[in-house]
Amino acid sequence: MKISQQLIDKYNTPVPRYTSYPPANFFTTEFDSDAYIRALERSNSEEPKNISIYIHIPFCPKICYYCGCNTHLTRDVNKMRLYVDALKKEILMVRKYLDTDRKVSQVHWGGGTPNSLPIEMIEEIMELIHANFDFIEKPEIAMECHPAMLDENFIEKLVALKFNRFSLGIQDFDDKVLENVNRDPSIIPVQRLVDMIRSHKNTSVNLDFIYGLPYQDEKSFAATINKAIGISPDRLVTFSYAHVPWVKKAQKILETKGLPSAEEKLGMFTTGFRLLTENGYDAIGLDHFARPDDELSIAFREKKLHRNFQGYSTRETTGQVYAFGSTGISQLENAYAQNAKDTNTYVKSINEGRFTVEKGYELSPAQKIIRHVINEIMCNYYLSWKDAELRLNASEAEIRNTVNYETSILKQFADEGLLTFNEQEIVVLDQGKYFVRNIAASFDPGMKNATQKFSKAL
Template sequence: MKIPVELIEKYNVPVPRYTSYPPANFFGGDFETDDYLVAVEESNKKEPQNISIYLHIPFCTQLCLYCGCNTHITKDQDMMKHYMEALKTEIHMLNKLIDHDRKISQIHWGGGTPNVLPAELIGEVMAIFNSEYQFIDKPEIAIECNPALLNQAYIDQLVSFGFNRISLGVQDFQEKVLNAVRREVPEIPISELVHMIRQHVGVSVNLDFIYGLPYQTVESFGKAIEKAIAINPDRLVTFSYAHVPWVKKAQKKLEDYGLPAAEDKVKMFEEAWSLMTNAGYVPIGLDHYAKPNDDMAIALKNRSLHRNFQGYCTRETTGQVYAFGVTGISQLEDVYAQNARTVKEYIDTVESGSIKIVKGYSLSETDKIIRQIINEIMCNQYLSWAQIADQFQTTEKSLKKLLDFKESKLDDFVADDLLTYTKDEIFITDLGRFFLRNIAAVFDIRLEGSVKKFSKSV
């Protein structure tokens, strides 16, 4: 697939990433802890009934300069133990409000770097969920890992705790790139780590890469993807580096090395797309690739993919998300809520016997409609007005009026071969996948006149 330069210039504008709708920068401080606790109890009556758990581990031993996550740089083991005690306490607090007849479909450990923790601390938390909740038949229990901090013994322990998916944040194979962005270089080759994981039946592995970093070229990134394909992971992810130094000041330092131009980033995307699709991987949304027999590839074929802050998932593993830990964002049917901002604030609040919500958002019916439309576009590259109307018990005419939607808003996308449509359906083309954020923004009635800042789409 080749992406014309003129389209890059035309559509490379700031738009939300749409990991949620509305995006997190619309959350407000007027949403408080009591609002969240009421919403948790109310969520027991809402769909989906499945429970999705997110645990945020903020700790990293050093700061990767590209990072846009909420992190706390430390090697203090006592602090980590203290934090994990607070995490367990928070879980027990929320356990009292969640209906235990509901089942867990997904647990995701993110960060930061979850595997910076001693494995036994992870096991203690997993034991709470395993002892107090039921699980669906095939839950996804996943953890993000820095490969530089991983070995056979640690992998074996993770599997013993119930993890069945391990994501390795490779980012790039070149030491020159890793050193520039201050990412630790793994001592154990990625291929060997994957072999260690694969020794456990039923445990799948993701390899995650970032393109748009210093010293990366189209040729070098292509070689990285070729090497990744040879390792044969179940899923591959190629994230486009989002340069937002006004949010993450450390990113400014990357400008000293020089960053690839937007045109080169597009060529990296094209090269990765070509290599992975030729190798039999199925493109998922903007940045994921999966083997044809993978649950996500099957879900895409059935137009049943979903997305939350943790990434893509299937309808079977989709649940209302209950987040634990500092800055964790819960995504319930009716509300979003974000935990305390700093490790100290989080620990102090939990130890005082309460939960600290610093900001959140209560969704209106209109928000839920737009959220579902954007989810269909971002995940399934498809939209049926009839399905949305049926889901929200309204009419197609009322939906379009609510969104002030006119088919003329799609004219440019059609002319540029990014989508096709009929009276009832919209189909995103392969070329259109690269501009999903731009297409989704057409349905976002909050964008017009907004002063919020977003990263550019390319």
């Protein structure tokens, strides 16, 4: 599909990624630890009842220049020990506020580099979780893994701890690209790593890639995606590199090496999209691809896909997110709470028996309506006003007024071939998927006077 230069120029503007609503840069320091405790208690009476646990491991032995995550450069096992001990205390601190009849449907380890942690410390944390929480019958237990630090022994021990999804951060198969972004390649061939994981029953593999890095172009990215297709992961993710040097100063290094233009980035995405969909993968949401029999593909076809900071999920595994560790963001039905980013501050506060909430946000009823509309557009490329009315217990008129519904804006999108709409529904078309962040932003009243900075849409 050829996207016109006019549309690229018009819509390549800074807009939120909408992994949450409101976005994280709207969070405020007025939301403190006391507010978090109240939100924890309230979450027991809210839907979804399931619990999703996020474990943040901030440590990295080496910092990749493209990284936008909150990381801490270290190989010091003693620092890791202090951090893990505090994280375990935080889990128990939160546990006492949650009803015992609630079950865990998802555990996700992110970072940083979670598999840079000694396996013994991972075992301690998982054993604590299993000892203090009940699980649904088939929970998803996932870890984001740096393939350069993964071997057969580590995989076997993770599987023994009931990990069943492995997300391998490949980023690119081109060594020149990896070298220039300070990323170590996998020591073991990726195909062999995937085979090692799949040798265990009921395990799944994601391969994650980034486009928009120095020395990438459409041809080289096509080679990377073709190699990935040959490996045949269950899911594949193509993240658009988000250039936010005002947040992550290391990203300025990439400017000296030369970043692809918006047109070149779009060419990489469309090429990857074409290759993956021609080879049996379904396009899921903003940046995911999955096999047709994958639960995400099924949820997408049934218009039941969800998303949080950890990625896409089905309605069965969706839970309110309780985050542990420095910079972790809890995503409760009515509030967000982010822990302190500094690991020393986090450890000190938890050891003193205090939550370390640095900022957060309590949603108003109107914002919960906006969140639902944006989530439906972002996840399912579809919005049914009648379904929204039933789910939100609000009238269609109230919902439309809350999101500042304007027919003229939708008509403009429709005239440009981005969507179709009528009184019953909105359907994002294939061309509109490239600009879905822009479409979602049109339903966000908070964007009209926003002073926050965002990465560009493309």
